[in-house]
Amino acid sequence: MILSDSGQWVTLLHFDWEWGNAYMGADAMVKALHDGADIIIAGRVSDPSLFLAPMMYS
Incomplete structure (x- = not known):
């Protein structure tokens, strides 16, 4: 996978x-x-x- 903002491969970023x-x-x-x-x-x-919120409201 490549990050769109940096263009680097995710595996090259070295973080968890x-x-x-x-x-x-x-x-x-x-x-x-x-x-x-x-x-x-x-x-x-x-x-x-x-769906639940409107039923609870009414």
Whole structure:
């Protein structure tokens, strides 16, 4: 794999990869709806929360 910003092969960079992902759940979206949001734009959301949040709100 080649990094697009440097053009170097990943194996030539000599560091260990570590990462994690955080997903927003339904509770955060329900709070936004209670606060008056008409639209919620979220980067990482768990799939079930997209359907669960509106049901929890109503």
